[in-house]
Amino acid sequence: MPILTRKEEWDRCGLSNSAEVKKIAIVGLPNTGKSQVFNNLTGTYTLVANYPLTTVEIKKTECLINGQSYEVIDTPGLHCLYIHSEEELQVRDMIFSEKPDVIIQCIDANQLKQSLTLTADLLELEIPMVISLNAIDETAKKGIWIDSGGLSRALGIPVIESIAVNGIGTNQLKAAISKARIGKWSVKYGEIIDTGMSAIVPQLPEDVWFKQKAAVLLLLDDPFLADYLTKKYGVEKIAQLTEQVNRVKKQFRGNIAHTVNNTRIRWMDELAENTTRRQRIEPNQFATGFARLSRHPVFGIPILLMILFIMYLLVVNVANVIAGWMDQALWAPVEAKIDSFVTIGWLNEFLIGDYGILSLGLANAFLTIMPILSVFFIAFNILEDVGYIPNLCVLTKRIFDKLGLSGSAIMPLILGFGCKTMATLTTKSLKSKKERYIAIYLIAFAIPCAAQMALNMSILGRMGVRAFVIAFSTLVIVEIVAGVALNKILKEEERSDFLQELPAIRLPNPKAVIIKTYYRLWWFIKEAVPVFIYAAVAMFVIDKIGLLNATKNALEPVMTRFIGLPLEMVDALIMCMARHEAAAGMIIKLIESGKLNYVQCIIAVTITTMFVPCFANIVAMIKQLGAKRALSMAVIINASSFLIAGLLNWLLVGVFKL
């Protein structure tokens, strides 16, 4: 075997030096609770959910664990170190460049075998490791028993059982970090490959870490690594290396990837076999039954509609009532007081006028929007925790096929119903440019994010279920037409495969749901409320200098005649550019003062849902597409949203006589 560079390095540095900050990288398959473990270890909060792709960017934070400072790194999901997507490459690059001092591999106990592929890869890196075996309660319920002690002995590293969502096992994990050690990896790939690797290792440039792993990856034809080495060291410097790699490949007549894979598979099977016992009869579980029904071709759609309807009822009958009460009980008296005390005209208007910082800013944010979001987020977070949402990609597969989105583009689009910005970032994993463009367009266009959905329900709920159905059917049709059109316009590329792991359906964990709702609201207060206030001030100023009226006059023909909305809706559209929630607050005020009728209400919701994606989403679009294409996309989206609103107005008023 070649010289173990990593081990030597370890001995030289010594593990005991506690003054320096050590790095812990949390890695694992998608949806194995990495972010949850990150939250448990660091005491911070990153968004967690029961589905893959929740984390798209690497996140770092420093914290103190048992008196030692650590930098803890949370990463997107990774299947193995032989890479198939950009996010995965990002994680591998992080490991290769940051050289973490400890790796925590998160393993979902339900999928021990699947995770061992990555374990094998990580063991080859010879970095001290700990395994966090999550969701151990679920395997027990399924009648599966994992011998974590045996696993630990076989791998030579600590294996800590945990139920991460409840924080159980966190202290043991913290204690185990200092006991992390380089695991046992004694698998042989056969003489030619093993001696071949020993011949390749000395040819690698001196400062390459993980030489052993690099040698295997080169033999496996890893495209990224070869490119990286060529770029960094130049073709000449690695010529000998390439030659050596080719020599080994030639010498080995079969397919190296097959042989290496098969050797590891044997190792994994044996290990899993020796450490897992399952009872013969699998208990019938409510969760698996529900999972199957929720993606069933017949029952799936009614279940989806029912879930939507329940959320609608919650928003209309609970959230709207709370918001109305808060407005009456908390805001009305304050407003009256201010009105009687502040007699200076402009100041009164600045505080509580149409564009006052208290009325349009604070009261709007805290008393109108917050209650609606709180109720909706509880329901939505339950859905996320259950793992329901990814099942939609099964139900909607055929529709997406027609939209020119095959395979891997479906999940990002579905995630758009949670947060459009995150969804746009996940399109990074799409290889086809055409699919990426269509996906980003469709996410930005007519998909309402969770907050938008909540507010749409709240607004339309004031007009009845039919209004909600009309508005959402319109959005669905718009999305389909846009997809089909883009598919026709953009030139054909190879379609990607659709291969998506679905998370196991779980019963929601109340604590996790409450914590998540708390954080979502906290982020709303932190990020959105200041924007509400700035926007109110800006509106106040442009109103005072007459710019607002000029704009309204200019837009008059389009707004009132074509779209059929009152001119006050211009305010809402301007607010939309700052924050969609702020616009919703204005629309609610317009409804309350009787300025929007049934049809106008539907149109107002449709246009604000489509109009300018939020600022964060535009930033994400620029990141994915470049400024020019992202901004032109935003312009096209805005133009079409006006056009569609006009068309809808004509249909509802002119044709259906509503």
Place this chain on the structure above:
Amino acid sequence: MNHKREKDEHIERLYYMKEKETDSTDALKTAMNGNMDFGLIDELSSEDMIKLSADGSKIKLTKKGADYGRQIIRAHRLAERLLYDVLGGDFESGACEFEHIVTPELVDSICILLGHPKLCPHGTPIPEGQCCRRSAKTAHSSVIPLSELKIGQSARIAYVNCKSDQQLHKINGLHLRPGVTATLHQKYPTFVVECEGSNIAMDEQIASSICVWKGLDPL
């Protein structure tokens, strides 16, 4: 007939040369590692399998020779594929665990294809199988695409036909690989397969590239 193996070897090499578009006798010499048999060359030439140029420096297959070569190469490469894909491709150790891996159905199929042979190459008797008693003439495919399973049916994966190594790694990463049992849960709107405790949604193209043993009860 007793030179068949050697003859075949020569034709095989010439076929490779044809693929590489060379026809010099020297190239054949190198390819045969000096084991070139001139007697055989004459014999092949008289059988109208190969054609030598007047000065003997060029050599190539005739139409008949090329057709024959094509058959050998086909068999050779199919065997390679069999060893490689179905039987796990353990080239290096040379250990082929054929009898441990194939199913009775596949053995029957092979038996039918071989015309129910009675003796093995060493001359010891081959035990009779179901198919021999029925003197079956047509072999049924024992491997079908996963997409053709009935809903709720389980089957063991035989091999995965992949268009690229990348795709193979992706499918492998989800533990859809030879030897494991997969259960088909639904076909519409898209395929959902359960394997090793996880549910995986996939399109028809991938579902039909995963081949499973037919009619084999999982444990």
